[in-house]
Amino acid sequence: MTSGGGLRERKKARTRAAIQQHALRLFRERGYAATTVEQVAEAAEVSPSTVFRYFAGKDDLAVLDDHHSLAAVIPRLVAEQPAELGPLAALRAALRTAFAGLDPHDRAARTARDLALLQVPELWAANAAMVGRALDALGELVARRTGRDPADPAVRALIGAVAGVSVRALLDAANTPGTDPVEAVDRALGLLESGLAL
Amino acid sequence: MTSGGGLRERKKARTRAAIQQHALRLFRERGYAATTVEQVAEAAEVSPSTVFRYFAGKDDLAVLDDHHSLAAVIPRLVAEQPAELGPLAALRAALRTAFAGLDPHDRAARTARDLALLQVPELWAANAAMVGRALDALGELVARRTGRDPADPAVRALIGAVAGVSVRALLDAANTPGTDPVEAVDRALGLLESGLAL
DNA sequence: TACTGTTTGGGAGTCTACTATCAGATTTGG
DNA sequence: CCAAATCTGATAGTAGACTCCCAAACAGTA
Incomplete structure (x- = not known):
């Protein structure tokens, strides 16, 4: 019975992470379709067989772990915000919290990955299910916070x-060098909070 | 010099439309990956060669013509709305106009196709570029209408x-039988117009 | 060190997207 | 009705995703 700390387990986790990291990098650099599994394997210094042993298919290489993805972390943090806050205020606070305790390296890596997810259509498609789940969770929290039904059109519209x-905001920030994506999202949500008056 | 009304041209247009229609239907019914080009060809009663002659690749089967897609028609209609209307009011009016003069058959076909685009991730990915273009066009119109810069964060946030x-709203309507998608979108935009107050 | 179970790489093979090509059918124009 | 242009289907072939399987390398255990 090998515990979680054995050399074997650690090596496996490292291999898996390396494969996915190289895959995402190549997808962003050359595009999804133009990247072959063999290239991913070569970059990660494993055999193609190993790639398929760790990932169910090429598209699975683009599926981020739920608990590592930003979209899935947010709902949990929103739930922890004080009940007095409105839904949008709670969300903004959660966002700030999520990035506050992150060292710059992690922060950059995370935003880069989430940006890739938005910019490469195939990655978006591969993660659509997860994003959908995260938004549903967010909707439930908003509903609970405001005492409404999760199916209430107003709640649905808000999370939409x-x-x-x-x-x-993320895409615009990506196209504008020198912009902090997190801040951009926070500002955009602030605009939404004040009613998007034009 | 074959004019646009020749038998040949008409037949070609009909064949192309039939192939794409069957492809989209199969994609929705069985999923994108689970549908082979051969199945599409069989459904459309043509040979696989012909499918590839009309479409550059399997993914191209999912790319809607710009001028047939709802997302691309809307900006033009918004531009035609009276200048006194606010951006959201103009957009809602444009939406109503777009569907007002449509016979039920066309209307159903169009909404079904746009729903498929949203529900099947691969179709979304294939049309991401077009949707992006349409949203940019919409942003420009909003900017002009409100006398702001198209790059103004408030404008960007609004179109987002x-x-x-x-x-x-469309996805929710799709999951709720008996709901009119167009009406659902109109109502949701109405909520947004009144500030999404919760 | 030897034994055991797991992980890895390589080879062979299948399926599907996609290309190239050519003969036969069909539309068009005279 | 004939000839030219064009469209179609069939065939053959390539490439990459993906599976199956086996032998070699390796980590954990005694």
Whole structure:
């Protein structure tokens, strides 16, 4: 019975992470379709067989772990915010919390990965299910916080708006060098909070 | 010099449309990956060669013509709305106009196709570029209408919110039999217009 | 060190997207 | 009705995703 700390387990985790990291990098650099599994294997210094042993298929290489992905972490943090806060205020606070205790390296890596997810259509498609789950979770939290039904159109519309505004801000930030993506999202959500008055 | 009304041209247009229609239907029914080009060809009663002659690749089967897609028609209609209307009011009016003069058959076909685009991740990916273009066009119109810069964060946020709210409403409508998707989007945009107050 | 179970790499093979090509059918124009 | 242009289907072939399987390398245990 090998415990979680054995050399074997650690090596496996490292191999898996390396494969996915190289895969995502290559997908971003050359595009998804133009990257072969063999190239990924070569970059990660394993055989193609090993790639398929760790990942169910090429598309699976693009599926981020739920608990590592930003979109899935947020709902948990929102739930921990004080009940007095409105839904958008709670979300913004959660976002700030999520990135506050992160060292710059982790932070950069995380935003880079989430940006790739938005910019490469195939990655988006591969993670659509996870994003959908995260948004549903967010909707439930908003509903509980405001005493409404999760199926309430107002609740659904709000999380839709949150998602749309955030995606837009992230993509714009990606196209504007020198912009902090987290700050951009926070500002955009602030605009939404004040009613998007034009 | 074959004019646009020749038998040949008409037949070609009909063949192309049939192939794509069957492809989209199969993608929705069985999923994108589980549908082979051969199946599409069989359903459309052509040979696989012909499918590849009309479409550059399997993914191209999912790319909707710009001028047929709803997302690309809307900006033009928004531009035609009276200048007094606010951006969201203009957008809602444009939406109503777009579907007002449509016979039920066309209307159903169009909404079904746009729903498939949202529900099948691969179709979304294939059309991401087009949707992005349409949203940019919408942003420019909003900017002109409100006298702001298209790069103004408030404008960007608004179109992001519009997109997110609409997508959410469409998906919810798709999961709720007996709901009119167009009406659902209109109502959701109405909520956004009144500030999404919770 | 030897024994055991797991992980890895390599080879062979299948399936599907996709390309190239050519003969036969069909539309068009005269 | 004939000839030219064009469209179609069939065939053959390539490439990459993915599976199966086995032998070699390796970590954990005594």
